[in-house]
Amino acid sequence: MGNHVVIFEARGGSDKGQYGYRNDSMPIVKSLLKQSWTAEIIFYEDEYRGEIYKYAVENATAYISRINPGNLEDETGYFQMLRELVSHGVEGLPHPDAMTAYGAKNALTKLTETELVPDDTYAYYDFEEFKDQFRKNLLNGVRVLKQNRGSTGEGIWRVELIGDVKPTENGHAPNDAMVRCTEAKDNHVEERELGDFIDFCAQYLGGRNGMIVDMPFMPRIVEGEIRVLMLRRTPVYVVHKKPAQTKDAFSATLYSGAEYTYQKPEEWPELMAKVEQNLDLMIDKLGGYAIPLLWTADFMLDDGPDGTDTYVLGEINASCVGFTTHLELADQVANEVVGFIEAEDIVNKRWPAYRV
Ligand SMILES: Nc1ncnc2c1ncn2[C@@H]1O[C@H](COP(=O)(O)OP(=O)(O)O)[C@@H](O)[C@H]1O
Ligand SMILES: [Mg+2]
Known part of the structure; x- marks a missing residue:
């Protein structure tokens, strides 16, 4: 079997070109063909997961994942399929856990x-932990809170205390202090009580992979x-x-x-x-x-x-x-895929370079 690459994409979205492919996927396919490899684009859908898996495990040397997990209702099935492909010797570009990490x-x-x-960057998974540390951090300067979803600036907030605030005995900014909150989605500003804002942020801790990251604001x-x-x-x-x-x-x-x-x-x-x-x-x-x-x-x-x-x-x-x-990068992308996999092949258990 020659080397074959499958590129996984999701259907739909406004940024797609001919046949509903991403505009920069076919150039990768064509550049791989120039290297005497073969490649194709497959639309992933949960409904066809079994068939897609079987096809890929039997035919692909490697996959390239080009799906925004936000485009799938739930990425669990997709990630599990990728994980299985990797554990059956298909090279993962990238491994699903690497995408998450x-x-x-x-x-x-x-x-x-x-x-x-910066050292004073925190991740919270628990409401009480968030409430405690965030109210301390705010006393040291302006902060940015980040939810873990999307890439549109939604749920990304710059938060600053308004006026002189007297810390509580525990070294917290008090719940009734006023804060000025600006959301990165559209730069709109809300002024509200700190305690209310903290309660509002509880939503970002819910669900799978819910978390809030808290880092200093970089002016x-x-x-x-x-x-x-x-x-x-x-x-x-x-x-x-x-x-x-x-x-x-x-x-x-x-x-x-x-x-x-x-x-x-x-x-x-x-x-x-x-x-x-x-x-x-x-x-x-x-x-x-x-x-x-x-x-x-x-x-x-x-x-x-x-x-x-x-x-x-x-x-x-x-x-x-x-x-x-920058579509001119397609050849370089293909070179990188070929170079990486050929280097892996030397030690790959699926195609041993030699047997003893
Ligand atoms: N620590 C920070 N200091 C200043 N601005 C920030 C900081 N973190 C994020 N931003 C601004 O907020 C925007 C959105 O944050 P980002 O972490 O990129 O989230 P998203 O996943 O929504 O893209 C960034 O593009 C940047 O302009
Ligand atoms: Mg961003």
Whole structure:
């Protein structure tokens, strides 16, 4: 059997091209064909999970997962299928658990030992824990709370205390203190009592993978969020996302009016050096999975100790990264797939290089 790659996509969505495929998937297929590999795109649906699994396990050397888990009603079945494929020797690009480990908001708290994440970053899974620590943190400065779903800025709140607040005996901001809350979805502001706002956030702790991440607010976000698009270990381009130039704006989403500029990684040499220096530790801290094929890391500028710039990681995405604005990358993506799998084949139990 020659090498064959299946690309999993979800049907629907407004960003799809011919035949309902993502615009950057067919270019990967064509580039793999140039390397004398074969490839195809398969729409995943829970209803056909059994058939899709059987087909892929019998025919594919590797899969590339290009589904936003948010597009599936429930990703459990899809992830389980991917896990089974990997355990039956199909190379996972990426492994489903790697998608979760990189993409979940609590990736940040796993990375506090790298230089990329501030020490006072917390993840809460329990309401009482959230209520206790968050009210302490607020006394030290402006915070950003993040729910674990979506990528639209919804449930991402900048929170600051209004006026002078006297701490309680326990070192908490009191429940009746007023807070100013700005949501990244549309930069709208709400002023409310802290206790009410905390109760409102309880919804983010519910359900599977419910959590809230609490990190310091980075005021230099107004200079832009710096998204680095990574092809495994290689930064390939940067999207510089400047929030709208209005008073309260801190969001880098298009919907909120941010402006995007595409740049070369060389325009951010210090950041690229930082990414490179921290990459192995990062892979290790996030569970040691093979690094995803395509992923993004979003950074914000901060002031270093001696007046230099430092960079703070705000989020990673590893489940459905696209490169439609840079289709010329397709050959490089295909090269990376081929190179990675050929290297794996040397030790792969399914196709031993030699037998003793
Ligand atoms: N610590 C922070 N300081 C300042 N702005 C932030 C911070 N974290 C997030 N933001 C802003 O909020 C936006 C949404 O947060 P993000 O973590 O990217 O969530 P989402 O999953 O919704 O994209 C970011 O694009 C950025 O503009
Ligand atoms: Mg984001």
